[in-house]
Amino acid sequence: MHRGWPGGRGRGPGRGGWQQADLPGADDAAAWLQGRLPDGWFTGAPDVTVDREEILIVGELPPLEGEFADTESGRADRAAAVAGRISRFRETTREERIEIARQAEHRYQRKVAWGARIGDTEELFTVASVPVMTRLRQPERIVLDTLVDSGVARSRSDALAWAVKLVGQHADEWLGELREAMARVDELRAKGPTGGSA
Numbered sequence: 001m002h003r004g005w006p007g008g009r010g011r012g013p014g015r016g017g018w019q020q021a022d023l024p025g026a027d028d029a030a031a032w033l034q035g036r037l038p039d040g041w042f043t044g045a046p047d048v049t050v051d052r053e054e055i056l057i058v059g060e061l062p063p064l065e066g067e068f069a070d071t072e073s074g075r076a077d078r079a080a081a082v083a084g085r086i087s088r089f090r091e092t093t094r095e096e097r098i099e100i101a102r103q104a105e106h107r108y109q110r111k112v113a114w115g116a117r118i119g120d121t122e123e124l125f126t127v128a129s130v131p132v133m134t135r136l137r138q139p140e141r142i143v144l145d146t147l148v149d150s151g152v153a154r155s156r157s158d159a160l161a162w163a164v165k166l167v168g169q170h171a172d173e174w175l176g177e178l179r180e181a182m183a184r185v186d187e188l189r190a191k192g193p194t195g196g197s198a
Contacts, residue, residue: 026050026108033057036100041093054128055104058115063090076088082121089116090125 030048033055037046040058049056064085068078101112115124136144144159153159168175 006164008151021111023052024107026055026110029055029104029108032107033100033104036103038096041089050108050110052110054111054113055108056113056115056124056127058117058122058124061085061116061118063118079121082118083123086116086123108142
């Protein structure tokens with residue numbers, strides 16, 4: 001399992017005030033999916049990302065056969081072949097993916113999304129877009145509006161998503177340490193006070 005909150009655990013109300021209702025643990029989601037997925041779908045174990053709303057499964061498809069010329073036309077042909085291969089996987093596995101998703105959603109109480117990758121090309125299917133409400137002061141709104149006005153983003157919502165993605169890319173190590181610290185706080189909180197009565 002990689003990325004997402006450690007183990008995909010839900011966090012209940014009263015733990016910081018922003019978390020959702022408790023969810024079943026998803027520590028074993030990657031292992032469960034590896035055992036549940038049909039042999040031959042992917043070249044290895046898929047990448048499984050878990051957060052409070054969603055489980056995302058992205059697998060590597062077999063590489064394309066044949067050679068493509070290192071020309072503009074050849075690169076375009078290769079990109080088209082990759083897109084076609086991913087599209088074929090999506091269509092031929094649709095019914096079985098729906099059934100696996102139904103079972104996983106029942107087990108982990110989260111939506112399931114899928115994706116496939118060939119080399120550097122990755123396509124995600126039916127991923128959740130979860131609305132996030134926030135209040136921003138003028139300096140933050142000006143930053144978002146600058147991104148919109150410059151064409152980097154289409155809307156304030158897109159600009160905010162872009163900014164969050166950028167922070168995630170450049171602060172991955174720090175975010176990992178923060179998540180570990182949060183998990184430790186949850187463990188200590190769950191143990192509660194152990195001192196004797198006065």
